[in-house]
Amino acid sequence: MTPEEFRTAAHALVDWIADHRERIPQLPVAARVAPGEVAAGLAEHAPEAPEPLEDVLKDLEQVVVPGITQVQSPHFYGWFPSNASLASVLGDMASSGLGALGITWQSAPAATEVEEVVVEWMRELTGLPAGWRGAIQDTASTGALVAMLAARERSSGYSGASGGLQAQDAPLVVYASPHAHSSIAKAVALAGFGAGNLRLVDVDPITYAMRSDALAAAMDADRAAGLRPAAVVVSVGTTGTTAIDPLAEIVPIAQRFGAWVHVDAAMAGSALLLPEMRHLVDGIDGADSLGWNPHKWMGTILDCSLLYVRDPEHLVRVMSTNPSYLRSAVDGEVTQYKDWGIPLGRRFRALKLWFHLRLDGVEAVRARLRRDLANARWLAEQVEAEPGWRVLAPVSLQTVCLRHEPEGLGGEDLDAHTLAWAAAVNDSGRAFVTPSVLDGRWMVRVSVGAEPTEREDVAALWQLLRETAVLAPSSTGA
Amino acid sequence: MTPEEFRTAAHALVDWIADHRERIPQLPVAARVAPGEVAAGLAEHAPEAPEPLEDVLKDLEQVVVPGITQVQSPHFYGWFPSNASLASVLGDMASSGLGALGITWQSAPAATEVEEVVVEWMRELTGLPAGWRGAIQDTASTGALVAMLAARERSSGYSGASGGLQAQDAPLVVYASPHAHSSIAKAVALAGFGAGNLRLVDVDPITYAMRSDALAAAMDADRAAGLRPAAVVVSVGTTGTTAIDPLAEIVPIAQRFGAWVHVDAAMAGSALLLPEMRHLVDGIDGADSLGWNPHKWMGTILDCSLLYVRDPEHLVRVMSTNPSYLRSAVDGEVTQYKDWGIPLGRRFRALKLWFHLRLDGVEAVRARLRRDLANARWLAEQVEAEPGWRVLAPVSLQTVCLRHEPEGLGGEDLDAHTLAWAAAVNDSGRAFVTPSVLDGRWMVRVSVGAEPTEREDVAALWQLLRETAVLAPSSTGA
Numbered sequence: 032m033t034p035e036e037f038r039t040a041a042h043a044l045v046d047w048i049a050d051h052r053e054r055i056p057q058l059p060v061a062a063r064v065a066p067g068e069v070a071a072g073l074a075e076h077a078p079e080a081p082e083p084l085e086d087v088l089k090d091l092e093q094v095v096v097p098g099i100t101q102v103q104s105p106h107f108y109g110w111f112p113s114n115a116s117l118a119s120v121l122g123d124m125a126s127s128g129l130g131a132l133g134i135t136w137q138s139a140p141a142a143t144e145v146e147e148v149v150v151e152w153m154r155e156l157t158g159l160p161a162g163w164r165g166a167i168q169d170t171a172s173t174g175a176l177v178a179m180l181a182a183r184e185r186s187s188g189y190s191g192a193s194g195g196l197q198a199q200d201a202p203l204v205v206y207a208s209p210h211a212h213s214s215i216a217k218a219v220a221l222a223g224f225g226a227g228n229l230r231l232v233d234v235d236p237i238t239y240a241m242r243s244d245a246l247a248a249a250m251d252a253d254r255a256a257g258l259r260p261a262a263v264v265v266s267v268g269t270t271g272t273t274a275i276d277p278l279a280e281i282v283p284i285a286q287r288f289g290a291w292v293h294v295d296a297a298m299a300g301s302a303l304l305l306p307e308m309r310h311l312v313d314g315i316d317g318a319d320s321l322g323w324n325p326h327k328w329m330g331t332i333l334d335c336s337l338l339y340v341r342d343p344e345h346l347v348r349v350m351s352t353n354p355s356y357l358r359s360a361v362d363g364e365v366t367q368y369k370d371w372g373i374p375l376g377r378r379f380r381a382l383k384l385w386f387h388l389r390l391d392g393v394e395a396v397r398a399r400l401r402r403d404l405a406n407a408r409w410l411a412e413q414v415e416a417e418p419g420w421r422v423l424a425p426v427s428l429q430t431v432c433l434r435h436e437p438e439g440l441g442g443e444d445l446d447a448h449t450l451a452w453a454a455a456v457n458d459s460g461r462a463f464v465t466p467s468v469l470d471g472r473w474m475v476r477v478s479v480g481a482e483p484t485e486r487e488d489v490a491a492l493w494q495l496l497r498e499t500a501v502l503a504p505s506s507t508g509a
Numbered sequence: 510m511t512p513e514e515f516r517t518a519a520h521a522l523v524d525w526i527a528d529h530r531e532r533i534p535q536l537p538v539a540a541r542v543a544p545g546e547v548a549a550g551l552a553e554h555a556p557e558a559p560e561p562l563e564d565v566l567k568d569l570e571q572v573v574v575p576g577i578t579q580v581q582s583p584h585f586y587g588w589f590p591s592n593a594s595l596a597s598v599l600g601d602m603a604s605s606g607l608g609a610l611g612i613t614w615q616s617a618p619a620a621t622e623v624e625e626v627v628v629e630w631m632r633e634l635t636g637l638p639a640g641w642r643g644a645i646q647d648t649a650s651t652g653a654l655v656a657m658l659a660a661r662e663r664s665s666g667y668s669g670a671s672g673g674l675q676a677q678d679a680p681l682v683v684y685a686s687p688h689a690h691s692s693i694a695k696a697v698a699l700a701g702f703g704a705g706n707l708r709l710v711d712v713d714p715i716t717y718a719m720r721s722d723a724l725a726a727a728m729d730a731d732r733a734a735g736l737r738p739a740a741v742v743v744s745v746g747t748t749g750t751t752a753i754d755p756l757a758e759i760v761p762i763a764q765r766f767g768a769w770v771h772v773d774a775a776m777a778g779s780a781l782l783l784p785e786m787r788h789l790v791d792g793i794d795g796a797d798s799l800g801w802n803p804h805k806w807m808g809t810i811l812d813c814s815l816l817y818v819r820d821p822e823h824l825v826r827v828m829s830t831n832p833s834y835l836r837s838a839v840d841g842e843v844t845q846y847k848d849w850g851i852p853l854g855r856r857f858r859a860l861k862l863w864f865h866l867r868l869d870g871v872e873a874v875r876a877r878l879r880r881d882l883a884n885a886r887w888l889a890e891q892v893e894a895e896p897g898w899r900v901l902a903p904v905s906l907q908t909v910c911l912r913h914e915p916e917g918l919g920g921e922d923l924d925a926h927t928l929a930w931a932a933a934v935n936d937s938g939r940a941f942v943t944p945s946v947l948d949g950r951w952m953v954r955v956s957v958g959a960e961p962t963e964r965e966d967v968a969a970l971w972q973l974l975r976e977t978a979v980l981a982p983s984s985t986g987a
Contacts, residue, residue: 032596034530034531045523048519052515053512053513061615069618069623070626079871080872081869094619095860098619099619099620100617102609102610114608117511117515121519124526124601125569129574130593131580133811138580141542144548145573148548148551169854172854193703194706195698195706196674197702198680199675223673224673225675225676226669228675333608333611352692365544373851374651376591376802376811389559389560391510392558392559393555
């Protein structure tokens with residue numbers, strides 16, 4: 032395809048995208064396709080000859096769009112916000128259009144240096160300690176794995192460079208909340224610690240935050256048993272309830288054991304853009320790493336996850352390679368982001384943050400986040416005030432965990448009721464919420480914060496929740 | 510930014526991209542900025558208020574573009590081709606525009622099923638065994654790490670689910686060519702085997718391919734010493750010389766030890782689109798995994814790496830997580846790509862392959878690859894025929910390893926000469942080649958295969974190589 036053919040096709044695609052974004056509020060939020068339905072709409076084999084763009088756009092419209100849960104909808108309250116702001120989409124387009132290759136500084140100095148600059152902008156905007164440096168990872172899952180690898184290597188005297196984790200005498204142990212994101216257990220398993228060496232520390236029954244006394248006891252017990260505490264993962268905003276583990280209490284405990292402290296603020300990181308929310312990471316000066324996702328609430332399109340570390344030299348020592356075909360005369364003077372994560376080749380992802388911040392401006396982002404915090408508080412107040420409804424966990428950010436509890440309904444009957452009305456909400460197409468388990472019972476998470484969601488949308492959701500809950504069966508036999 | 514504001518801005522950006530792509534052949538290939546120069550051209554802090562698009566585009570033009578090595582140039586012969594075909598750029602744009610969230614099947618059924626379909630298209634197009642299934646990873650580095658984790662878990666009885674690698678009695682060992690890509694050693698270290706448990710197996714002095722007899726001897730010796738051979742990485746197209754390790758000979762040896770066979774065909778995978786090149790992976794039926802990068806020679810824009818496995822159930826068992834907030838009623842019926850790799854959240858990357866294949870058509874891609882193979886053979890013939898020049902390794906694909914060897918020049922003087930004329934080529938802005946070390950001496954890799962590179966471009970390069978080599982100092986003192 033020549034640049035001129037691209038020009039024509041891309042203009043048509045841009046119009047399609049703008050039209051699509053305009054109609055998203057009217058689309059059903061949850062995808063309504065059955066398993067296999069999208070695949071059945073696609074050709075069985077790749078085409079030998081070129082097809083016209085119109086055919087591809089037709090399939091995009093008729094086959095792909097119905098197969099997408101519209102997380103950009105004002106009516107999306109599922110999982111966590113996954114905003115793809117159009118300013119950041121422009122940055123993504125610029126990245127694709129440039130077609131740069133990010134393997135070393137030399138292959139695209141601008142890809143390295145724009146990343147350095149915007150990652151420093153973001154450090155400053157979120158109030159992280161001066162001197163901490165970071166890199167863009169695809170997701171917080173990968174960031175957590177990188178942090179666990181850095182922790183493993185520090186605790187094992189750089190075993191990766193010698194006999195590996197298999198040469199350890201005293202097994203290394205990692206600590207986290209049972210409410211930590213699933214990616215933490217995955218990172219611990221993949222990094223080779225083994226699931227059996229992940230300790231899930233007790234949480235407070237009201238706040239669902241890690242109990243620092245329980246952490247200290249668990250670390251003491253492990254050390255007494257000849258094990259080596261290697262890392263503590265501090266969840267600042269758990270996925271279930273956005274519980275905030277007490278970082279300031281945890282840091283001095285971890286330091287007694289020389290354990291790495293990784294702060295998983297995947298969701299809550301956006302809140303750090305608000306100076307009044309920085310208390311969430313009190314104690315950060317003593318931590319070792321923090322990961323968060325601008326691609327969630329802040330709205331820099333996926334994939335854009337930031338991983339900051341206090342000691343970049345250690346990270347680079349763990350992750351670096353230096354074959355002759357990648358060497359250059361400037362190696363000592365520049366940042367080589369290949370040594371800050373797993374992949375060698377990297378897209379020019381910094382552009383989406385750069386475009387997002389410059390075209391929207393930081394103040395507008397902050398105003399939106401404050402709007403969402405207020406909307407979540409407002410919803411929680413309505414729920415608390417309504418008989419038969421309950422807010423189940425502190426609303427520390429913009430997510431409200433709630434349940435409709437008709438009188439006399441409990442146990443599995445209550446679970447069936449919850450799942451039934453949550454399904455009714457999602458099947459309506461008018462909103463999307465996520466059922467989740469808390470204390471062994473199903474509840475519903477309403478995660479406010481889609482970019483276009485205003486107070487009137489949240490009010491409409493609250494109306495919908497009540498309507499569907501009243502109609503839902505109130506026992507498994509109903 | 511509203512959809513209408515996006516429409517206006519995106520049309521302007523598309524014109525900028527098309528204009529940029531048109532002028533790439535005239536730009537210097539290697540970026541000419543000094544370390545820190547790009548960063549110095551950017552604002553020190555993020556802007557509080559929105560800036561106009563024009564200002565961002567101006568910076569893109571004046572600060573970013575000069576800081577990019579133009580791998581899309583017809584005069585790019587460095588590293589490996591890293592084509593970003595404009596058809597695939599459109600797919601990337603569609604992905605960004607949709608703003609889908611790929612965490613589970615439910616979050617975007619189409620993202621899962623389009624990926625299943627195009628990955629199967631690609632399996633068929635490359636002649637990989639029926640029944641093998643794959644997923645798109647960001648890069649072959651990550652794919653290699655995933656393969657090493659799968660190998661580790663198979664050889665250790667799923668240690669990740671219990672005591673981890675640190676509970677192993679008999680250390681696990683991995684085997685690879687000393688010419689394997691740097692990502693292999695990195696994957697072995699990160700997966701916890703430890704660099705000390707990576708055996709670099711002898712290669713043939715002419716072909717630089719792994720010697721299967723040396724592999725068998727190394728595996729025998731390790732087993733006799735109480736170690737456990739866990740995996741063999743077979744490089745099909747090494748980075749230095751595109752050497753082809755003999756897969757068909759290696760497979761039965763590895764099978765004797767129950768060792769995982771991972772085929773790293775990052776570069777050569779594109780060649781498998783040509784039926785006449787499938788001999789490169791003779792023996793693949795007995796391997797366990799193969800990774801390759803459509804984002805290299807084939808030209809589906811970065812990041813687009815395919816990882817195929819023979820036993821998907823094993824891979825899913827190693828990589829899966831299943832928290833309540835991600836469960837749905839259809840879990841048993843659908844593919845959950847979060848369990849095929851490291852990240853939970855995934856971009857809709859299948860669209861770029863889908864757009865690329867449909868808008869360009871497979872036959873055009875094959876024709877381009879055949880053109881490049883012929884151009885590389887032609888260049889090798891010119892070099893061989895020219896007194897004082899030498900081709901240093903078999904040209905098994907599209908990369909020619911060559912050196913100008915003036916009479917009487919050897920040792921470090923020859924190295925200095927090679928580095929001097931390679932630098933002169935790159936400094937000219939008229940071409941970009943990669944110096945690399947082979948058998949302890951610097952040589953130059955000419956990797957043909959940028960999408961716009963025609964025979965006349967290769968002929969111009971050959972002229973440039975000769976001109977610069979003649980002018981370069983032929984001793985360190987000259």
